[in-house]
Amino acid sequence: MNFHQRNNNFLIRENGKKSYIFYVVAVIFFILIFSISWTRNLLFSVGSPLWSIENGVTSFFANNISVLDSKTNLIKENDFLKQQVSTNNQEQALSVLLKKENEDLKNILGRSTSNQKLLLADILVKPYLSAYDTLIIDVGARDGVDVGDKVVVNGDTYIGYILEVYDNTSKVVLYSSPGEKVNVLIGDNNIEKEAIGMGGGNFQVEVPREIGINEGDTIVMPSISANIFGVVEKISYKESDSVQNVLFKNPINIAELKLVEVVLSNKK
Amino acid sequence: MLSKKKVYRIIADIVLILSVFLLPSGVTIILIFASVLFFNNFIESIIFSFILDMLYGNGRIFGYHFAYFFTTISIIFYLISFKIKKMVRLS
Numbered sequence: 001m002n003f004h005q006r007n008n009n010f011l012i013r014e015n016g017k018k019s020y021i022f023y024v025v026a027v028i029f030f031i032l033i034f035s036i037s038w039t040r041n042l043l044f045s046v047g048s049p050l051w052s053i054e055n056g057v058t059s060f061f062a063n064n065i066s067v068l069d070s071k072t073n074l075i076k077e078n079d080f081l082k083q084q085v086s087t088n089n090q091e092q093a094l095s096v097l098l099k100k101e102n103e104d105l106k107n108i109l110g111r112s113t114s115n116q117k118l119l120l121a122d123i124l125v126k127p128y129l130s131a132y133d134t135l136i137i138d139v140g141a142r143d144g145v146d147v148g149d150k151v152v153v154n155g156d157t158y159i160g161y162i163l164e165v166y167d168n169t170s171k172v173v174l175y176s177s178p179g180e181k182v183n184v185l186i187g188d189n190n191i192e193k194e195a196i197g198m199g200g201g202n203f204q205v206e207v208p209r210e211i212g213i214n215e216g217d218t219i220v221m222p223s224i225s226a227n228i229f230g231v232v233e234k235i236s237y238k239e240s241d242s243v244q245n246v247l248f249k250n251p252i253n254i255a256e257l258k259l260v261e262v263v264l265s266n267k268k
Numbered sequence: 269m270l271s272k273k274k275v276y277r278i279i280a281d282i283v284l285i286l287s288v289f290l291l292p293s294g295v296t297i298i299l300i301f302a303s304v305l306f307f308n309n310f311i312e313s314i315i316f317s318f319i320l321d322m323l324y325g326n327g328r329i330f331g332y333h334f335a336y337f338f339t340t341i342s343i344i345f346y347l348i349s350f351k352i353k354k355m356v357r358l359s
Contacts, residue, residue, distance in 0.1 A: 023311045030315050031339075040322055047323060050289045130324030131293035131338075163326060171326075179331025196331075
């Protein structure tokens, strides 16, 4: 190898080193810039229309896929759904009656819950898109949403809380996110315990074996308003243990959810 | 005039940024890793992973407070990709 070749190789190596350092500095600069709140807001502003379009396309196909189904299947499904609607209507009538009675009793005792301000929100991103068990919803600081506000479904099923608020969007952490801790009331005696999220709407809680609890029992959150937090799916214990391991699931299927409500704490 | 490899790289960048917003995080991270192996010095992978963490992260992973899970695994993969490439001679 002559001097010119060696010199040339050296220059290539030096240029490569310089561009490599430039790339590393650029990445660090980018990370620092996007750690600032307003630039994150920009990221969510870019994402918001993309997620809306994606949801529109997805729901279009989901709503029209049944056109390809056979007539017999559709008739069968229709009959089954009619039967289910009739049963649900009866249960709903009873539920409305009991809710009203509950509200009236609370009013008599001066503890009304009907002045709770709920804000309806469309879900832009669900956990199938986000690996972290988070939701992104289309309401933000402009709508009065605040960090820590609780998120419910159908007005009585708690699913998570607001973690970050941007101008037009907010990030919701589901209580079922892995490692997330939440206080719940279990059993007939409403014993308060800390449940741990396991992802996908599942929770785990350890309770003493003396507490009578069965599969299918409801678990509630400590609150003045009636709510459902979970339904017991499985109970397991060893004969030598003094505690039982209760696995329960949120009754809401997040994958099928389109709308949620935010309980506004900031009532302007 | 851009070389063929640079054009592919720009296309990969566009696909990845769209996948960050529109595809499940698991799929995006697989695409990012594939790009790291396919292209030379694909340092953008760290930026895409960082955006994933910013958009969907809840500041916690496996119960521990840590907000940059995908960024960390991307940095690790980016660093070991040099060794992998040397071993399998992909580029």
